[in-house]
Every structure is written in C-alpha cells, then in structure tokens.
Amino acid sequence: MTRPSIAVVVVLAAAASARAGTSNPHLVAIDSSRAYFEIDAATGAKTPLGTASASAGTTAGLAIGPSNVVYLTSTGNDSLYTLDLPTGTATLVGAYGDPAIVMHGLEYVPTTGTLYGASSHNGGLYVINQSTGAATLVGTSGLTSFTNLGWHAASGVMYATNSGTDSLYTMDLATGAATLVGPLGGPTNPNGLAFHPGLGALFLVDNTTDTLYAINVSTGAATPIGSTGTGNLLGLAYIDGQIPVELTGFTIE
Numbered sequence: 001m002t003r004p005s006i007a008v009v010v011v012l013a014a015a016a017s018a019r020a021g022t023s024n025p026h027l028v029a030i031d032s033s034r035a036y037f038e039i040d041a042a043t044g045a046k047t048p049l050g051t052a053s054a055s056a057g058t059t060a061g062l063a064i065g066p067s068n069v070v071y072l073t074s075t076g077n078d079s080l081y082t083l084d085l086p087t088g089t090a091t092l093v094g095a096y097g098d099p100a101i102v103m104h105g106l107e108y109v110p111t112t113g114t115l116y117g118a119s120s121h122n123g124g125l126y127v128i129n130q131s132t133g134a135a136t137l138v139g140t141s142g143l144t145s146f147t148n149l150g151w152h153a154a155s156g157v158m159y160a161t162n163s164g165t166d167s168l169y170t171m172d173l174a175t176g177a178a179t180l181v182g183p184l185g186g187p188t189n190p191n192g193l194a195f196h197p198g199l200g201a202l203f204l205v206d207n208t209t210d211t212l213y214a215i216n217v218s219t220g221a222a223t224p225i226g227s228t229g230t231g232n233l234l235g236l237a238y239i240d241g242q243i244p245v246e247l248t249g250f251t252i253e
Helices: 006-020
Strands: 026-031 035-039 046-051 059-064 070-074 079-083 090-095 103-109 114-119 124-128 135-140 147-152 157-162 167-171 178-183 190-196 201-206 211-215 222-227 233-239
Touching: 026 059, 026 190, 070 103, 070 233, 103 147, 103 157, 114 135, 114 147, 147 201, 157 178, 157 190, 201 233
Parallel strands: 059 103, 059 233, 147 190, 190 233
Antiparallel strands: 026 035, 026 233, 035 046, 059 070, 070 079, 079 090, 103 114, 114 124, 124 135, 147 157, 157 167, 167 178, 190 201, 201 211, 211 222
C-alpha cells in the first residue's frame, strides 16, 4: 500500500480540523454551465450551492476581490461579472473589449488591488478594470491553450497551470512571462487554482480526471486529494464568507 507524503497528510489533517471548527473557510468551484459548488478540501467532494444567472453565459474562472466580492469570467460573452453566492445573481461589470479574448484564468492580488486574467487566444496576461471590465494586455507568456491563475498569498507569487503542457509555472506580473516550475504529473486538463491560507496549500481542479489536487509549488507535482465527481469544473476560489450557513453547517464569523 502506498502511503501519502507527509505534506499531504498535513494538508488533509489541517482540512479536517478546519471543517470541525467554527470558522467558515470554503473552496468554491464553478463549471461551464454556471453551476457552482463548495469543494471539501479534505476529500474533494462537491456540494451544490446554486447556479449563476443565465445572462453570464458559459462560465470559467473565479476570483475573490476586496470585501469578498466574487468575480466571474464568462468565455461565452467575453465579459467580467460579479457573482452573489447566496442568490446566484451574476451582475455584468463589462466587456473585456476584445472579442478574441478567451479568459479562463482569473485572479485578484490583494497587495496591489489588481485583478488579472489569462487568455488562451494569445497566451496573454491582462489587468482587468474592476469597474468597467476592460482588459489591458500586460504581456504574453508563450503558452498556448487554457491558462489558469492562482495567487499564493503566503509567498507573494502568481502561479499558473496550462492545459496544453499539464505543468505548473510562475507568472511575472510585470511582463506576463511564464517560468516553468515542473510537470503536474497527474492532471490532464488542469483548471481552477486557489490558495487556501488556512492550510497553506495551493489546490487545483481537473475536469478530465474530476479530481481535487494539492500542488507542490517547489516541484509542480500534484497529489490527488479526492474525486470531485463527474462535471466540468473550470474555476476555483477560496472564500471565507457569503455562503448561506444552512448550506454548509458552518458559522460565518
């Protein structure tokens, strides 16, 4: 029998502890058909929470902005939305301004108050105006296919995965350049990334293997946590509020 690594044991134990406590930490994922779920960080199991407004079209990345505002990117109409988790209401912020953009990656950096997006049409990293939705190109990464973003708050590093290479990268926020960390070694269609500060871990969802993974940010290696069940999860975010208590059994602090 193969034993899990010490790092994974620590992540799982911390996740179990968090679930048993009175705080309200969540991993929230959304699929392409606008359904969103809570993801159990200890098991990967998903619990339905709601469905975003039909006006959001085909949905992809999630990001948590200031005051726990939830940002949502639509690849169906090339626009930025906010999402109210308790009601499912998706409110249009605005179009990215270039119909060629296919913005799967979405991440907010609290230290600078900047919302970033990554588009597969040119491998570009963008700064997104949080008031208008307008996207401004920072630079191109050299990557093709879908790129997802995950801000590692503990180290102040932007990480990215790419579904064309199934690998982990760091992203230069000044130039958009991607630097290889290493192969994921398991996921075959990596999508949403989210850093869980309570666990100190970067998580990933993959919609081919339908699995939640914890990522070793030093090597890129992804360790499976558990099945998320059949679906097409694309976005993942960490949030510590907004979800109705009756859906989770937790107390919002």
